[in-house]
Amino acid sequence: MSVALLVIGAVGMIAPFLWMFTTSLRDASHAYDLPPQWLPTEWDWSNYAGAVSGPVPILRNMLNSAVIAIAVSVGMIITAPMAGYAFAKLQFPGRNSIFVGLLSSLMVPAQVTIIPLFLLMRTFGLLDNPLSLILPGITGALGVFLLRQFFLGLPQEIIDAARMDGATAWQTYRLIALPLAKNAVSTLGVITFLGSWNAYFAPSIFLNSTDTATLPLGLVLMLGPYGAGNVAQVMAATTIAIAPALIVFLVAQRWIIASLTQSAVKG
Amino acid sequence: MTLTAPAVKQPPAPLKGRGGRPGHQGAARRREALTGYLFTAPTVIGFLVFVLGPLIAALYLSLTKYNILTAPKFVGLDNYARMFRDERLATTYGNTVLYVAAAVVLINGFALLFAVLINQRLPRALTYVFRSAYFFPYLVALVYVSIIWQALFQKDTGILNYYLTAMGGERIDWLNSSEFSKVSVIIVDTWRNVGFAMLIFVAALQEVPKDMVEAARMDGANEWQVFRRIVLPMISQATFFNITITIIGAFQIYESIIVLTRGGPGDASRSVVMYIAEVAFNKFDMGYASAIAVTLFLIIMLVTIVQFRLRKSWVNNE
Numbered sequence: 250m251s252v253a254l255l256v257i258g259a260v261g262m263i264a265p266f267l268w269m270f271t272t273s274l275r276d277a278s279h280a281y282d283l284p285p286q287w288l289p290t291e292w293d294w295s296n297y298a299g300a301v302s303g304p305v306p307i308l309r310n311m312l313n314s315a316v317i318a319i320a321v322s323v324g325m326i327i328t329a330p331m332a333g334y335a336f337a338k339l340q341f342p343g344r345n346s347i348f349v350g351l352l353s354s355l356m357v358p359a360q361v362t363i364i365p366l367f368l369l370m371r372t373f374g375l376l377d378n379p380l381s382l383i384l385p386g387i388t389g390a391l392g393v394f395l396l397r398q399f400f401l402g403l404p405q406e407i408i409d410a411a412r413m414d415g416a417t418a419w420q421t422y423r424l425i426a427l428p429l430a431k432n433a434v435s436t437l438g439v440i441t442f443l444g445s446w447n448a449y450f451a452p453s454i455f456l457n458s459t460d461t462a463t464l465p466l467g468l469v470l471m472l473g474p475y476g477a478g479n480v481a482q483v484m485a486a487t488t489i490a491i492a493p494a495l496i497v498f499l500v501a502q503r504w505i506i507a508s509l510t511q512s513a514v515k516g
Numbered sequence: 517m518t519l520t521a522p523a524v525k526q527p528p529a530p531l532k533g534r535g536g537r538p539g540h541q542g543a544a545r546r547r548e549a550l551t552g553y554l555f556t557a558p559t560v561i562g563f564l565v566f567v568l569g570p571l572i573a574a575l576y577l578s579l580t581k582y583n584i585l586t587a588p589k590f591v592g593l594d595n596y597a598r599m600f601r602d603e604r605l606a607t608t609y610g611n612t613v614l615y616v617a618a619a620v621v622l623i624n625g626f627a628l629l630f631a632v633l634i635n636q637r638l639p640r641a642l643t644y645v646f647r648s649a650y651f652f653p654y655l656v657a658l659v660y661v662s663i664i665w666q667a668l669f670q671k672d673t674g675i676l677n678y679y680l681t682a683m684g685g686e687r688i689d690w691l692n693s694s695e696f697s698k699v700s701v702i703i704v705d706t707w708r709n710v711g712f713a714m715l716i717f718v719a720a721l722q723e724v725p726k727d728m729v730e731a732a733r734m735d736g737a738n739e740w741q742v743f744r745r746i747v748l749p750m751i752s753q754a755t756f757f758n759i760t761i762t763i764i765g766a767f768q769i770y771e772s773i774i775v776l777t778r779g780g781p782g783d784a785s786r787s788v789v790m791y792i793a794e795v796a797f798n799k800f801d802m803g804y805a806s807a808i809a810v811t812l813f814l815i816i817m818l819v820t821i822v823q824f825r826l827r828k829s830w831v832n833n834e
Binding site for chain 2 (some may be wrong): 393
């Protein structure tokens with residue numbers, strides 16, 4: 250009985266993706282045939298070719314998304330562990346108040362800062378430029394918080410021993426502490442990448458041409474108002490767009506789940 | 517490596533806590549402080565430039581009339597007073613509160629139900645498959661899942677209506693009727709977020725001591741009593757976390773509506789964030805848009821603070 254409920258729920262979760270994939274492989278004229286087909290009956294990849302050669306430069310948009318997401322995650326996995334380590338393991342005046350100040354930024358919704366950020370980017374000529382999304386993305390309180398939690402759990406003796414052996418603060422961090430944080434840093438990198446890859450709100454405001462658009466913007470353009478676009482091609486493009494999430498999901502599901510749930514339950 | 521420059525000049529003093537020799541201690545402490553500031557500098561600068569500065573600027577802009585072309589003109593609380601007369605704001609805030617209420621009840625209700633079911637003694641592989649299936653939509657961009665759903669919701673060609681009519685029901689105009697446009701938004705929001713909340717509940721349920729549950733059963737408690745009196749209080753921290761996250765998330769609901777209904781018909785499904793974006797970036801009424809955004813900020817801050825305070829008093833921390 251309870252398994253039946255779970256199966257119904259799971260089918261509901263996966264069915265829309267299955268429909269997307271099946272539709273992407275059907276000839277456009279059959280895309281809306283009813284009753285719906287759940288498994289691919291034909292393996293026609295022409296919609297994929299059509300999607301990437303249509304009026305919206307989907308491949309270009311994908312490249313834009315990738316550049317931004319990679320830049321943002323690389324920046325984040327450099328800045329956040331350093332700050333997290335300092336807040337956990339180094340003594341300096343104002344340490345706790347700075348940390349609390351940073352944490353309070355988690356309460357500031359993107360919608361309240363977007364107007365001043367738009368004006369800022371406009372002043373520096375960064376509108377319609379990937380830097381408008383990269384620069385604000387390479388630092389962030391959440392990553393610092395996650396890494397601080399990790400470093401707090403690191404025994405102080407390890408740090409002290411390295412320092413006694415004559416390592417500088419940087420060496421202690423870079424050669425001893427950071428390698429131990431490999432899993433936490435990878436998780437942060439993956440979460441940051443996906444967050445950027447999936448982002449819509451800020452890109453929709455900072456970017457306004459099809460050549461600079463990120464993939465989510467490109468797909469919305471392709472869909473057109475009121476879903477008027479060629480549905481088979483739209484689903485082909487969506488399948489491509491979802492691929493990174495699927496890969497992350499298959500490869501890294503376990504530790505993403507672990508790190509996401511940890512903070513809530515252990516608090 | 518350039519970051520180490522100040523620290524490399526001399527061999528570091530033996531840093532044995534605070535107990536070293538006084539002369540070396542001061543220097544070592546200063547060096548450690550400097551390192552601390554250097555390590556946190558990028559994050560702090562990012563915070564000042566991209567969060568705190570803009571936040572202060574938004575508070576200031578909310579007190580001005582500003583259309584980008586001419587300099588902001590200070591108007592005091594006019595923008596805030598204007599909100600009370602703005603019917604579109606009332607509509608969009610009303611819709612948003614509905615989305616929040618639905619999110620809290622539906623996401624957490626379904627999440628808890630599925631979490632309890634998954635937490636039973638199931639074969640390991642099955643647990644894994646279910647957990648994965650429920651979690652996957654959460655990793656996919658809301659824009660992408662909304663694109664899929666808007667096709668499923670189509671009145672004449674969508675498969676939802678196909679099955680509905682096949683079962684003898686009426687076709688529903690999911691995206692273009694003023695009631696069902698909201699329902700569609702709620703369905704997609706619930707469907708996408710239930711998996712994350714469920715994982716939080718599953719993790720919390722696994723922390724509930726089995727012997728406690730067994731003991732209660734031995735004492736003759738039925739399943740509902742065990743759940744209500746033992747399990748629910750033990751997972752209160754996770755519940756609280758989930759409710760807070762769903763409230764904050766639903767107040768910011770945006771792109772799913774853009775894809776599904778474009779806010780329509782009229783303003784029937786428009787959220788307050790869509791309204792802010794429209795006022796700011798279509799009408800360039802930056803001052804008024806900032807004022808609305810500030811109200812959203814205050815709500816989210818309040819929810820966060822309340823959760824932080826209550827978490828200490830209410831929640832069973834064990």
